[in-house]
Amino acid sequence: MKPMSYGAFPDDRLNATFMALADPTRRAILARLVKGEASVTELAAPFAMSQPAISKHLKVLERAGLVSRGRDAQRRPTRIEAAPLAEATGYLERYRSLWERNFQRLDALLDELQTTPKQQRTRKRRT
């Protein structure tokens, strides 16, 4: 069971997305695919990796819905699917903003602490 937190946990697909993105090679593959679809051979070229190894990474990406494979039996070009990426980024953005909200509250608190009476001599005008 998932523990309770601030109230949002990713569903399984989002978990798959994050797992897929946790690997630098897979992120590099995605970065390459942004420029357009590519075959396994083309994707393997920049990496010191065998085609089967690249194919394995592609399967993980495909399962996460981050890429899709063409039907052309010979080439099976891979292309990027933008929607899950956008969802994952949106999710992270939510939590990034959560920490930012904490730290912005802390900014305000620190301002307040520095303008207490005993420190008024060092008080500065804020714009």
Place this chain on the structure above:
Amino acid sequence: MNSAERSNKLELTTPSDREIVMTRSFAAPRTTVFDAFTKPELVRRWLLGPCGWSMPVCDIDLKPGGKYKYTWRNDADGKEFGVSGTFLEVVRPERTVHLEKFDEEWYPGEAQITTTFIERNGATLTTMTILHESREARDQALETGMADGVAVSYDRLEDILDSAA
């Protein structure tokens, strides 16, 4: 607020398989920032997460071997969750090291969090290094987003999305 001048952007990185690092600058001397991170009456005023949450329990025994316990409460529906742990090192106002474990485990095991405070020109650079027991534990924490990490991939994701747009 001249936030640009303060350059107080939150930076997130994952320098190793087991770590998440958050760095943020605050416009205050480090004794003040250190206290804001370690005194219960101050911590409960900012470490709250989204709007609508409060911190009914915020106990901190700030010494090596001392325990702490935080509980957050959703003021709308009364739901609560908590975290607790032990301080391993306390060097005011430079550094603390503490262990963290959530009541209802959302990542396996305990995490060790090292927080350092470096003062420069009246501002304090604060770095939290969250070390998990395993890569799996870290990734699980990242997935749930609490640590808001995957910063490396996240930054790249932004690039990917920008160029895909």
